[in-house]
Amino acid sequence: MGHAARFKIHGDDIVAYTNLRTQQSFGLVSVRHAYARRWFLFSFLVGEVRIDRDALTAIVAHARRDAPNECCGLLVGRPGESADAGPYVMEAIPASNAASDPARRYEISPIDYFAQIRRCRRINEAQSENFAVVGAYHSHPHGGPGASETDTAQAFRDFVFLIVGLGGTTGGMQIGAYTLNGDALTPVPLTVVD
Numbered sequence: 001m002g003h004a005a006r007f008k009i010h011g012d013d014i015v016a017y018t019n020l021r022t023q024q025s026f027g028l029v030s031v032r033h034a035y036a037r038r039w040f041l042f043s044f045l046v047g048e049v050r051i052d053r054d055a056l057t058a059i060v061a062h063a064r065r066d067a068p069n070e071c072c073g074l075l076v077g078r079p080g081e082s083a084d085a086g087p088y089v090m091e092a093i094p095a096s097n098a099a100s101d102p103a104r105r106y107e108i109s110p111i112d113y114f115a116q117i118r119r120c121r122r123i124n125e126a127q128s129e130n131f132a133v134v135g136a137y138h139s140h141p142h143g144g145p146g147a148s149e150t151d152t153a154q155a156f157r158d159f160v161f162l163i164v165g166l167g168g169t170t171g172g173m174q175i176g177a178y179t180l181n182g183d184a185l186t187p188v189p190l191t192v193v194d
């Protein structure tokens with residue numbers, strides 16, 4: 001089973017995170033060690049997600065800026081190259097929330113989505129890179145990072161769904177990453193890369 005991670009934020013900086021499965025906490029200096037350890041522990045799981053710390057910091061700032069509305073955006077990076085190497089999110093691209101009720105729903109405009117697809121293709125052609133839109137993020141301004149029924153109903157395969165919960169019952173910010181597994185959005189390990 002996958003797990004979510006809880007991040008401790010100081011100002012705009014992520015200073016620590018907790019692996020919610022093992023309840024182990026790590027300072028950022030040990031994130032690389034934590035990564036090595038988790039790689040070992042979860043080497044049989046499909047779909048670990050790595051995310052650049054700057055991208056995660058930008059997502060958290062966006063979630064706070066748009067509260068009490070839900071924020072949303074796209075995750076751009078390299079798709080996983082094998083079954084057990086999940087995608088690497090290198091950039092978070094803010095999108096405008098096109099939902100009619102943005103306090104309770106999010107909807108990423110196709111204009112924003114297509115613009116990022118075009119941008120990735122330009123980069124790939126110029127630099128023989130392998131960038132793609134690998135996922136999307138949104139926030140739950142008043143709740144935790146669990147996937148709602150709507151989140152599950154709107155999900156699709158081979159895409160990362162990252163959810164920032166700004167106010168869960170346990171207090172504090174939590175972040176979860178999910179992929180669609182059958183009919184369920186299943187938590188996947190999320191690792192911060194410096």
Ligand SMILES: [Zn+2]
Nearest residue numbers: 138140148151
């Ligand atoms: Zn949601």
